[in-house]
Amino acid sequence: MTMKKATLAILLSAFLSISAALRPDPSQPSDPCDPSSLPDPRTLRSDQLTVLISGYSEHRLPLLSSLAASYASSPLVAAVLILWGNPSTPDETLKNISSSAAAAAPITVIRHPTASLNARFIPRREIRTSAVAVCDDDVEIDEGTLAFAFTVWRSSSSDRLVGLFARSHDLDLSRRSWIYTVHAERFSMVLTKFMILGADYLVRYTCGGGAAMAAMRAYVEERRNCEDVLMNFVAAMASGRGPVLVGERRGRIRDWGDVRNEERGDGVRIREVSISGREGHRRRRGECIREFHRTLGWMPLRYSYGSVVDQVGEQGLCHKGGKRPPSKRTIDAPDSCVPQSMMK
Numbered sequence: 001m002t003m004k005k006a007t008l009a010i011l012l013s014a015f016l017s018i019s020a021a022l023r024p025d026p027s028q029p030s031d032p033c034d035p036s037s038l039p040d041p042r043t044l045r046s047d048q049l050t051v052l053i054s055g056y057s058e059h060r061l062p063l064l065s066s067l068a069a070s071y072a073s074s075p076l077v078a079a080v081l082i083l084w085g086n087p088s089t090p091d092e093t094l095k096n097i098s099s100s101a102a103a104a105a106p107i108t109v110i111r112h113p114t115a116s117l118n119a120r121f122i123p124r125r126e127i128r129t130s131a132v133a134v135c136d137d138d139v140e141i142d143e144g145t146l147a148f149a150f151t152v153w154r155s156s157s158s159d160r161l162v163g164l165f166a167r168s169h170d171l172d173l174s175r176r177s178w179i180y181t182v183h184a185e186r187f188s189m190v191l192t193k194f195m196i197l198g199a200d201y202l203v204r205y206t207c208g209g210g211a212a213m214a215a216m217r218a219y220v221e222e223r224r225n226c227e228d229v230l231m232n233f234v235a236a237m238a239s240g241r242g243p244v245l246v247g248e249r250r251g252r253i254r255d256w257g258d259v260r261n262e263e264r265g266d267g268v269r270i271r272e273v274s275i276s277g278r279e280g281h282r283r284r285r286g287e288c289i290r291e292f293h294r295t296l297g298w299m300p301l302r303y304s305y306g307s308v309v310d311q312v313g314e315q316g317l318c319h320k321g322g323k324r325p326p327s328k329r330t331i332d333a334p335d336s337c338v339p340q341s342m343m344k
Contacts, residue, residue, distance in 0.1 A: 032122050033207035039128050044199060048078040049131040049150055054120045054192075056086045057137075058093060063256060064137045065097050071135075072105040074143050076150055078129050080107045085115040117227040118217050120192070121205040131158070132199050138257035139193045145253060148310045149246045153196045161197050161235045161243040163190025164253060169289050169301050178293055180229075180285035188236075188301040190243040192228040193255060197235065205234050212295050219291050225281075226288035233292050233300055242304035 031037065051071045055064050064082065072080045082097060094109050108126060112119045120134060131153055133146070145164070153162040166187035172179045209216075213234075220227045232243065293299050 032124070033203070038123055038125055041130075041200070044128060044130040045078060046130045046154065048076055048129050049133050049196065050078055050127045050129045050199075051080045051133045051135060052083060052120060053080065053135045053137055054083045054085065054117075055137045056084070056115060058086070058089055060137050061093070061097070067135070067137065067140060068097060068107050070140075070143075071133075071146075072107050074146060075104055076143075076147055077105045079105050079126060081124065081126055082107065082109045083120055084109055084111045085117075085119060087111070087113055087115075115224070116221060117224060118206070118220055120227060121202050121231060123199070123202045123206060127199050127202070130199055131196055132202065134192045134195045134197065136193045136257065138255065140254040140256070141194055142252045144310075145246070145248060149194075149196055152244060152246055152308050157244045158198055159235075159239040160241055161190050161195055161201075161232060162246060163193075163195045163243055164246055164248060165191040165193045165255075166243070166245045167191060167285075168303070169299075178286060178289045178299070180282050180289055186303045186305050187245060188242050188303050189229060189232040190245065192231070193257075194253075195228070195231075197231070201231065201235060201238070204238060205231055209234070215295050216292050219288070219295075223284065223288065225284055229285060229288050230292060233296075236300040236302055240302065242302040245304065245307040247307040247309040 051068075053064065053068060053071075055061075068080050068082060071077050084094060094111075097107060097109055110124070110126075131150065133150075135141070141164070149162050149164065153160075166182075167189045168181055168183045168187045169189065170179050170181050170183070171177070205213075205217075216230055216233075220230055236242065289301075
């Protein structure tokens, strides 16, 4: 009798273990658009933000771990959510990332059953701030840039996307077709390499827009591209304005996914898994713009001009070493060509 009870206990334990493994992630409500599954918008904090980092490649885990820890150490960050989209990755591989012992903010890994790019914009009960920073797992942002971008968003741009990497749409008159491009003087989109937006835009993206929005999300799913382009459409439709570009100080931002990078010294392979590094990337992005325009029947994207900077310098020409190089001084780093009497 004792042996039977022991056997039953073992079988019951195994059953419960399997059930727990198959149970949906409790952090993911069955319907993320059900308001009762999300925090009351009136209770969201406005003095901090939640960082959402999308991850897929196990090659990038060392960098991802470093980025998550860096964000979590900032007093501006309430939580770091790593949205892991590779279902084949063993849980054991990810367990060391999720930790809050040595950080100001908790780091949580949320696994998804598919590699859907739309998942990075799902509303989540863990988001208890009015702003979120949506980031890639291959871009390093220093705390000063993060703080300044968040200040810009809070001060006057809470209905707009604030980002560090800009792109543009344009009309190819020869082909009478929308294209995806880069302009030196204007832009209409910012990328999810790093983007700050209101948490309410997650609801607009995932839950709003009716049949048209559902069709555009399905297009993103099919093409495995352009979720950031679609979010720019969503924000432009809501605000009627273009995004805000935040200027950077040289050397403070590093994009490891840029195809021009050398391989990291530690042998971590970054570029080869980058979507933007694939052949035909810009052409496919243009196809997305055309499809979204076709679905909506109009073009909501709006151009913005210039960027917001965190310091103002004084430029001029000075004489140095027998030459007249351009000089630039700031309060932080005055140029030796500028007389000290001018620094007051």
